[in-house]
Amino acid sequence: MLTQYAFYFLSILAIFSALMVVFSRNPVHSVLYLVVTFFSIAGHYFLMNSQFLAMVHIIVYAGAIMVLFLYVIMMLNLNTDTEPNKSNWVKGAAVVTGGLMMLILVVSTKSADQLPIQKALNPNIGLISNLGKVLYNEYMLPFEVSSILFLVSMVGAVMLGKKETY
């Protein structure tokens, strides 16, 4: 019963703050609302018994990515609401498109709960000791390739951010 209440509380918080990300005028407020959304999604991960993912989610998203966004917004001095509006036609079309997208997603996954529910044999599957074994046995190659991806993205970010001297 408690998990149900926690689920609905976190869901309402996530949806509300996601809407505020889109509709708030100041970009800094958008970033802060997005942090709230990420914390509520981390709470969902805790409810679904995947503790490692919840911790990584908080560290990576709220700790690294959102700080990067805030840093860029403050460095570009964008924390004022000088953004001109789109026309009402485009706004209405955006809202209608979002609603249709939601309708399609909900209807196309309608038969998902007809499958038999198969819980994991090991209830502690979300802990770091179990996930680490899977990561280093079955997914060794993708793990190493992701390190190359990070290297490439780091080089790319430095190259793009450099002042052009030629």
Place this chain on the structure above:
Amino acid sequence: MQEIVQGVPLQHYIWLSAILFSIGVMGVLYRRNAIIIFMCVELMLNAVNLMLVAFSRYHSGTTGSSAQVFVFFIMAVAAAEVAVGLAILMMVYRNTKSTDIDFLNRLKF
């Protein structure tokens, strides 16, 4: 088969992910500031992650941890993408003094 695991049916997780994903799509179309559009893309990635974890919680097979490893990789790719994307955005701002995407339509022609 509307069996209930831990009190919340799977359909509610699907609805939550669909709503978050649609809010992301709506935000990409609604705003003109490129940074906000970027944040909405992050929101969509998170909706997909939530759906993956929910499906692995309810329909995991014998091992049941592949989806969580996949989510881990999605987070890694998202972090790399944000670093490169924000670097591109800084460059665009340096050249045009704006992050409004309607000024950046020169690629259309």
